[in-house]
Amino acid sequence: MTRVIRIGTRGSKLALAQTGIVADTLRATGAEVELVTVTTPGDLSSAPISQIGVGVFTSALREALLRNEIDVAVHSYKDLPTAPEDGLVLAAVPPREDPRDALIARDGLTLGELPPGAKVGTGAARRMAQLRALGLGLEIVPIRGNIDTRMRKVTDGELDAVVLARAGLARVGRVDEITETLDPIQMLPAPAQGALALECRAADVDVEHLLASAADDESTRVAVTAERALLAALEAGCSAPVGALAEIVEDLDDEGAVVERISLRGTAAVEGENGGVDMVRASAIAGIGEAEKLGRELAAELLDLGAGELLGPAL
Ligand SMILES: NCc1[nH]cc(CCC(=O)O)c1CC(=O)O
Numbered sequence: 419m420t421r422v423i424r425i426g427t428r429g430s431k432l433a434l435a436q437t438g439i440v441a442d443t444l445r446a447t448g449a450e451v452e453l454v455t456v457t458t459p460g461d462l463s464s465a466p467i468s469q470i471g472v473g474v475f476t477s478a479l480r481e482a483l484l485r486n487e488i489d490v491a492v493h494s495y496k497d498l499p500t501a502p503e504d505g506l507v508l509a510a511v512p513p514r515e516d517p518r519d520a521l522i523a524r525d526g527l528t529l530g531e532l533p534p535g536a537k538v539g540t541g542a543a544r545r546m547a548q549l550r551a552l553g554l555g556l557e558i559v560p561i562r563g564n565i566d567t568r569m570r571k572v573t574d575g576e577l578d579a580v581v582l583a584r585a586g587l588a589r590v591g592r593v594d595e596i597t598e599t600l601d602p603i604q605m606l607p608a609p610a611q612g613a614l615a616l617e618c619r620a621a622d623v624d625v626e627h628l629l630a631s632a633a634d635d636e637s638t639r640v641a642v643t644a645e646r647a648l649l650a651a652l653e654a655g656c657s658a659p660v661g662a663l664a665e666i667v668e669d670l671d672d673e674g675a676v677v678e679r680i681s682l683r684g685t686a687a688v689e690g691e692n693g694g695v696d697m698v699r700a701s702a703i704a705g706i707g708e709a710e711k712l713g714r715e716l717a718a719e720l721l722d723l724g725a726g727e728l729l730g731p732a733l
Pocket residue numbers: 494495496497581582583584585586610611612613614
C-alpha cells in the first residue's frame with residue numbers, strides 16, 4: 419500500500435506502548451505508518467469510570483476513525499463496549515499478553531501475607547468484589563489514574579498494595595515490580611484483559627485486509643470471543659463486576675486423538691451492604707469452533723445461578 423496509515427492512540431504510556439507494538443507489526447509488512455494521539459474523556463477526568471460513562475477510553479478513537487482523522491484505532495479490548503459501532507469493523511485481535519491480574523505490594527508481600535486492615539487500591543468493581551470475597555479483612559481503597567500514578571501510591575506508603583492487569587505492566591516494562599500474579603481461581607480477569615482490538619472503517623477494505631493478515635491471532639480471537647460473548651449475554655458492560663477467562667486446552671476426542679477445546683470460566687461478584695459478597699461462578703468447555711455459543715451458554719448458566727439479580731443493581 420502506498421498510502422501512509424494513520425494509527426490512532428491515546429496518549430498514556432500504556433496506550434503508546436500498545437500502539438508501538440501494532441505500528442511495528444504493520445511496518446514489518448512494508449507499510450508506512452504514523453501515530454496520531456487522540457485525547458479521551460477517560461484521560462482528562464479522574465472521576466470513577468462508572469460515573470463518566472460507557473466507552474470513556476474508546477469513543478473518541480472511534481469518532482476519529484469515523485471522521486477519517488485516523489485509519490486504525492488501537493484499543494485495550496477490555497475497555498471496548500460490547501455493542502459494535504456502525505461503519506467500523508474489528509479487523510484484528512493481536513496476540514494476547516498474560517491476561518491475569520497482578521498484585522504490587524510493599525516489601526514483596528503476596529495477598530496472603532498482607533495483614534488484616536492492609537489498604538489495597540483498585541478502581542474496578544470486579545477486583546473489589548473478588549478481593550473482598552477472599553475474606554482477608556483487607557481495606558479496599560477505590561483509586562484511578564494511569565499505571566505510574568497507581569504504583570506510586572505503594573512506593574509513597576499511601577497504600578500497602580495495588581492490583582493491576584499484568585499485561586499493562588508487561589507492556590510498560592514493569593513486571594519486575596509485581597509481587598504476586600493472582601491465580602484466576604482467586605481473581606478472574608476482565609473479559610478480554612490483556613488483548614488489543616484493532617478497528618478500522620468497514621469501507622476501508624485495504625486497511626482491513628492488512629490488519630487481518632498482519633496482526634490477527636486466531637487463538638486470542640477464539641478466547642476473547644468466548645469471554646466477550648459471556649459479557650454481552652449477561653447484558654453487562656466493560657465496567658461490570660464480571661470476570662471471564664477462556665483458555666485453549668488440549669483434550670482427547672472419542673477416538674483418543676488430541677483436539678483443542680476452549681475452557682471458559684466466568685464469575686459475577688457484587689459487594690453487599692453487610693460487607694459480604696454475592697458471587698456466582700461457573701465453567702464450561704466446548705469445541706474450538708464454538709466460542710460464541712460457549713460464552714452465551716455459560717452466561718445462561720450464571721444467570722440460572724442468580725447473576726441477573728446480582729448484577730441488576732450493579733449495571
Ligand atoms: N481499564 C484500564 C485498563 N485498560 C487496559 C488495561 C491494562 C491492559 C490490558 O488489560 O489489556 C488497563 C489498566 C489495568 O486494568 O490495570
